[in-house]
Amino acid sequence: MKGTKQIKPGKAKPENDTSTETKIKNAARVVFHKKGFAATRTRDIAEEAGINLALLNYYFRSKQKLFDLIMLESLQGFAKSLLDIFNNDKTSLEIKIETFAEKHIELLIQNPDIPLFILSELRENPDLLVSKMGVEMILKSHFIQQFRQGIKEGKITPIHPLHLIMNMLSMTAFPFIAGPMLKSIGGLSDKDFNVLMVERKKLIPRWIKAVLKAK
Amino acid sequence: MKGTKQIKPGKAKPENDTSTETKIKNAARVVFHKKGFAATRTRDIAEEAGINLALLNYYFRSKQKLFDLIMLESLQGFAKSLLDIFNNDKTSLEIKIETFAEKHIELLIQNPDIPLFILSELRENPDLLVSKMGVEMILKSHFIQQFRQGIKEGKITPIHPLHLIMNMLSMTAFPFIAGPMLKSIGGLSDKDFNVLMVERKKLIPRWIKAVLKAK
DNA sequence: TACAATTTTAATCATTTGATTAAATCTTTT
DNA sequence: AAAAGATTTAATCAAATGATTAAAATTGTA
Numbered sequence: 192m193k194g195t196k197q198i199k200p201g202k203a204k205p206e207n208d209t210s211t212e213t214k215i216k217n218a219a220r221v222v223f224h225k226k227g228f229a230a231t232r233t234r235d236i237a238e239e240a241g242i243n244l245a246l247l248n249y250y251f252r253s254k255q256k257l258f259d260l261i262m263l264e265s266l267q268g269f270a271k272s273l274l275d276i277f278n279n280d281k282t283s284l285e286i287k288i289e290t291f292a293e294k295h296i297e298l299l300i301q302n303p304d305i306p307l308f309i310l311s312e313l314r315e316n317p318d319l320l321v322s323k324m325g326v327e328m329i330l331k332s333h334f335i336q337q338f339r340q341g342i343k344e345g346k347i348t349p350i351h352p353l354h355l356i357m358n359m360l361s362m363t364a365f366p367f368i369a370g371p372m373l374k375s376i377g378g379l380s381d382k383d384f385n386v387l388m389v390e391r392k393k394l395i396p397r398w399i400k401a402v403l404k405a406k
Numbered sequence: 407m408k409g410t411k412q413i414k415p416g417k418a419k420p421e422n423d424t425s426t427e428t429k430i431k432n433a434a435r436v437v438f439h440k441k442g443f444a445a446t447r448t449r450d451i452a453e454e455a456g457i458n459l460a461l462l463n464y465y466f467r468s469k470q471k472l473f474d475l476i477m478l479e480s481l482q483g484f485a486k487s488l489l490d491i492f493n494n495d496k497t498s499l500e501i502k503i504e505t506f507a508e509k510h511i512e513l514l515i516q517n518p519d520i521p522l523f524i525l526s527e528l529r530e531n532p533d534l535l536v537s538k539m540g541v542e543m544i545l546k547s548h549f550i551q552q553f554r555q556g557i558k559e560g561k562i563t564p565i566h567p568l569h570l571i572m573n574m575l576s577m578t579a580f581p582f583i584a585g586p587m588l589k590s591i592g593g594l595s596d597k598d599f600n601v602l603m604v605e606r607k608k609l610i611p612r613w614i615k616a617v618l619k620a621k
Numbered sequence: 622t623a624c625a626a627t628t629t630t631a632a633t634c635a636t637t638t639g640a641t642t643a644a645a646t647c648t649t650t651t
Numbered sequence: 652a653a654a655a656g657a658t659t660t661a662a663t664c665a666a667a668t669g670a671t672t673a674a675a676a677t678t679g680t681a
Contacts, residue, residue, distance in 0.1 A: 211658080227526070229445035233639060243660055248640055255639095304529075310583050311442070311526050314519075317586035329591050351602060353592045354609065357581045365576035368525050368583065371532035376544050377568045387566060394569065398617045405616035426628075448669060458630055463670055 212250050214240045216260070223261050224304040227311050262312060263323055265305055270324035272298055277332035284337040285400065288359070292395040295363045296388055306364040329356060347403045358402060362395050427465050429455045431475070434466075438476050439519040442526050443469075477527060478538055480520055485539035487513060492547035499552040500615065503574070507610040510578045511603055521579040544571060562618045573617060577610050 218240030222231050233254050237244040251257040276290050299306065329335065330352060338355060341347035366373060366388060374384055433455030437446050448469050452459040466472040491505050514521065544550065545567055553570060556562035581588060581603060589599055 226530070227442070227444065229442065230530070232637085234637095244639090245641080245661085246659065249658080253640075307526060307529060310587065311522060313586050314522060315441070315445070317590070326587065326591055327593070330593075350609065351605070353588065353594075353602060354606070356591065357584075357588060358577060358613070360584065361576035361580035362573060365580045365583075366572045368580075369572075369575065371528050372525065372541065373568065373572060375532070376541055376571065378542070378545075379568075387568060390566070391569070394565065397620050398573070401616040401620035402613045405612050447667080449667095459669090460631085460671080461629065464628080467670095469669065 211242060211246060215242060215247055215250055216257070219257050220261050220264075223258060224265075224302070224308045227308065228258050262309075265309055266324045268298075269305065269309065270326055274325060274328060274332065277329060277334040280333045284334065284341060285396070287334050287337070288399050289396040291359060292363060292399075293392050296392050296395075299364065299367045300385060300388055303367045303370060305367075307368045310368070341403070348406055355399075355403075359395075359399060362391070362398065366391070426457060426461060430457060430462055430465055430472070434472050435476050435479075438473060439480075439517070439523045442523065443473050477524075480524055481539045483513075484520065484524065485541055489540060489543060489547065492544060492549040495548045499549065499556060500611070502549050502552070503614050504611040506574060507578060507614075508607050511607050511610075514579065514582045515600060515603055518582045518585060520582075522583045525583070556618070563621055570614075570618075574610075574614060577606070577613065581606070 215236065219236045222235050222239050226235070231254075233247050234244055236257075237247055240247075247254075247257065251260070272294060273291070276287055276294060279287065282290070335352050335355075338347065338352055342349045370384065373379070374381070377383070379387070430451065434451045437450050437454050441450070446469075448462055449459055451472075452462055455462075462469075462472065466475070487509060488506075491502055491509060494502065497505070550567050550570075553562065553567055557564045585599065588594070589596070592598070594602070
C-alpha cells in the first residue's frame with residue numbers, strides 16, 4: 192500500500208562538485224554545527240541548501256540519518272587529526288606538542304563550531320559516539336609513552352596522563368567553545384579574537400612545557 | 407474573548423521549602439542544565455517535578471519565561487563567584503588564583519552541567535545574556551590590575567590578559583564540558599573522574615604560576 | 622459551616638515539524 | 652522522438668509539543 196517508492200537515489204555524479212546531495216550535506220553540516228540536533232529543523236537545512244524540503248528525505252531518509260552522517264564525519268575528522276600527530280613515532284614529545292597546537296588551532300579557526308557541537312551532542316550519547324572514533328587509543332599513543340618515559344627519567348613532574356590531555360585540549364578548544372563570552376569580556380571583534388588564537392599556536396606549547404616541569 | 411485568565415499566581419509561601427513553584431523551578435534547572443532549551447520538552451520538566459503539565463504554565467506562563475529565569479540565575483551564580491574572588495583587594499595575585507581554582511572546581515563538581523549549558527545557550531543569544539552578568543568587568547578587576555602590575559615589574563611574562571582568563575577558565579571548566587569524552591579516553595568511573603578534578607584544585611594554581619613565568 | 626480564593630487536574634487546541642505522496646519536470650537511453 | 656528512469660515540487664499527513672480552558676479539588680477565611 193505504499194505506492195511507488197524510490198529505494199535509493201542514483202549516483203550520477205562521480206565525486207566532488209555541487210550536486211544536490213552535496214549541497215544538502217554541506218548545509219546540514221553548517222546548521223547542525225551551529226545549532227545542534229534538537230534546535231535544527233529540517234526546514235532550516237533545506238533553506239540553507241536552497242532546496243525543497245522533500246529532497247532532504249529523498250536523499251537521506253531522515254533528519255537522524257543525516258545527522259549521524261555529519262556527526263561521524265566530524266568525530267573522525269577530529270580523532271584523525273589528533274591521532275596522526277600523537278602516533279607519529281618519528282617526532283619528539285616537544286615537536287608533537289608544537290604540531291598539535293599548530294594544527295588543532297588551525298582546524299578550529301576554520302571550524303570554530305565543531306567543539307561545542309561534538310561535546311554538546313556527546314552529552315546525550317556518551318557511549319555510542321565515542322566508540323565510533325578510536326579515542327580510547329589516545330592513552331596508548333606514542334605521545335603518552337614518551338610522556339611516561341619523561342617522568343621515569345625525572346624530566347617531567349609526575350601527573351596522571353589525562354591531566355596533560357585535558358590541559359592540551361582545554362587550552363586549544365575551550366576558547367572556541369566560549370568564543371562569544373570571551374569576545375564580550377574582552378570587547379573583541381571576530382578578527383581580534385582570531386589574532387589571539389593565532390598567538391596561542393606559539394604560546395600554548397611554551398606553556399605546556401612549563402607545566403610539565405612545574406613542581 | 408479569552409475567558410477567565412489568572413494574571414499572577416498567589417505568593418503564599420514566604421521563602422524556601424517544597425512549594426509547587428519551587429518544585430517546578432528545581433526540576434526545570436535539572437532538565438534544562440542537562441538537555442538545553444531546545445531538547446527539553448515542558449512535559450519532561452513536569453514529569454521531573456511530579457506535577458501536572460498545566461501547572462508549569464500556571465506558575466511561569468511559558469517555557470521561555472521559565473528558561474530565562476534559570477539562565478539568569480545560572481549566569482549570575484557563575485559571575486558572582488568569579489567576581490567576588492577577582493575583585494577582592496585584600497588578597498595577592500597568587501591567593502586569587504588558588505581561591506579561584508578551589509572554589510570554581512568545587513562549584514563545578516556540584517554542578518557539572520552548568521558550563522556546557524551556559525556556553526551552548528550563549529551561542530544563540532550572544533549579546534543579551536552576556537549583558538545580564540557584569541562579565542565585561544573582569545578585565546577591570548583587581549585581579550587583572552595585579553596581573554598588569556606584575557608585568558610592569560618584570561615578574562610576569564607579558565601576554566594579553568585574556569590569555570590568562572582563557573587559561574584559567576579552560577583548565578577548570580573544560581574537563582567538565584568534555585566529561586563524557588574524557589571518561590571514555592581514560593576509562594574512568596564518575597568517582598575516578600572526580601578524584602582527578604579534586605587533584606586539579608591544587609595543580610592548576612601551580613600550573614598557572616608556571617605559565618605566568620614561561621618565556 | 623459556608624463562601625471565596627487558590628491550586629490542581631483532565632481534556633483539548635493550535636502550531637510546529639519530520640516525513641510522505643503523487644504529480645510534474647528534467648535527464649538519459651534507445 | 653519516445654520510453655524509462657531520476658530528480659524536483661507542491662500539497663498534505665501524522666505526531667509531538669507548547670499552551671489554554673473549564674471544571675474539580677483544596678485551602679484559607681468569615
